[in-house]
Amino acid sequence: MIRNTLWLAVNGLMVLSLLIAACGPAATPTTPTAPTTPAATTTPSAPGEAPTQKEAVKALSEKPKYGGTLTIAQTTWVNKFDIAVSPG
Secondary structure (H helix, E strand, O other), X not given: OHHHHXXXXXXXHHHHHHHHHHXXXXXXXXXXXXXXXOXXXXXXXXXXXXXXXXXXXXXXXXXXXXXXOOOOOOOOOXXXXXXXXXXX
16 A cells, blocks of 8 residues: 555656756747857968869769678578577
8 A cells, every 4th residue: 555655746746847847938049159250260371372272072973872682691590480489
């Protein structure tokens, strides 16, 4: 009898805590602040030397290959096709 009462009290507290957490005020989302000025500007090291620019990223010319065969090795002995029935 004491065990049933204890379980009832624990379950009641769990349900109560879930309800309080669900009905509580929503967390306010915080937006990260981004700097409004450029992070770093490069200046030429010598007067007359132009700053170097990075190359633009080229689009991939290869397309993904579809189809093929997937081979998976299984380390246990398979005597049935149902996982719930097979041992191990």
